[in-house]
Amino acid sequence: MGRWEPNARGRLEQAALELYSERGFEQTTVAEIAKRAGLTERTFFRHYADKREVLFGGAGSLEELFVRTVTDAPDSAAPLDAVAAALDAAAALFEERRAHSRQRQAVIVANAELRERELIKLASLSAALADTLRRRGVAEPAASLTAEAGIAVFKIAFERWVDEANQSSLSHLIGEVLEELRAVTAGA
């Protein structure tokens, strides 16, 4: 086998997700993931630090997309509108992968360590958004609040979207949850 393995990252991620779903996260080894993907353990560790990280490989590109979209929003856009545009851009990444996202969410919800990693990822996204808003000239605490609110909207809309009972698109759900945020903060 040559060193060039086409789409090794994607194959490892898919194999890991299947095994975590079948046997549980804790019961799965890196050796088993590599074998299922038709790759070596050595290749696994070239792409991921450990078996937890294989589920969070997309975090970096999601953050880049958030930052780029907020940066590129028109100067006239209100902070929350710039963040809403970033959530919509992210939704487009996920829409095609609903079954995959559902499976991944079920694995994460079942394991405390993975739930913690997910929280850390969301906090890091929020910090990146706040930083980008400050670079647009948004003052504190508005920048941090808008970022935290945006991430809360994304998290809650995402949880609704991966629910089997729900048929709406992620983009639609983000819009609904954002409206609900405006409603709960408008009262009295």
Add this chain to the structure above:
Amino acid sequence: MGRWEPNARGRLEQAALELYSERGFEQTTVAEIAKRAGLTERTFFRHYADKREVLFGGAGSLEELFVRTVTDAPDSAAPLDAVAAALDAAAALFEERRAHSRQRQAVIVANAELRERELIKLASLSAALADTLRRRGVAEPAASLTAEAGIAVFKIAFERWVDEANQSSLSHLIGEVLEELRAVTAGA
């Protein structure tokens, strides 16, 4: 020495905080904390599972206070107003302990593991608030959104309050940040 050690929890917490500030969290052992507090390691482990938990001993009573205040809010109170009352009740717990809170925050900010534990504590507070709001009859996603927004307000106000440059009370800062939340979500 008898088994009854007056205020053992408080003494251990104070000793831990001093040592973490002086030497860093990683460089401090449980034996050193117990010694500084004039207690035994055995006593330490009767009160705390490990040297990380000694910094989060108040999380349970904070959560109880949040839940009780939201539960006791008048039926007519809007969800965010019930949560605001809980944040104010919590502020009263902290106001007298500003120097202690500053020292604790500096220790947490300096250590990734402690920052993660703080995120988990905040997520758990948010989940408890959302649950309490649902028991008041608030539907989803309003319950989760209001809880997340409330925790974001608390976190941001708290960070401002522990800043040396800031002289305002925590209660005042919570009010200001809450107003700012209403402003950033009201636009467009």
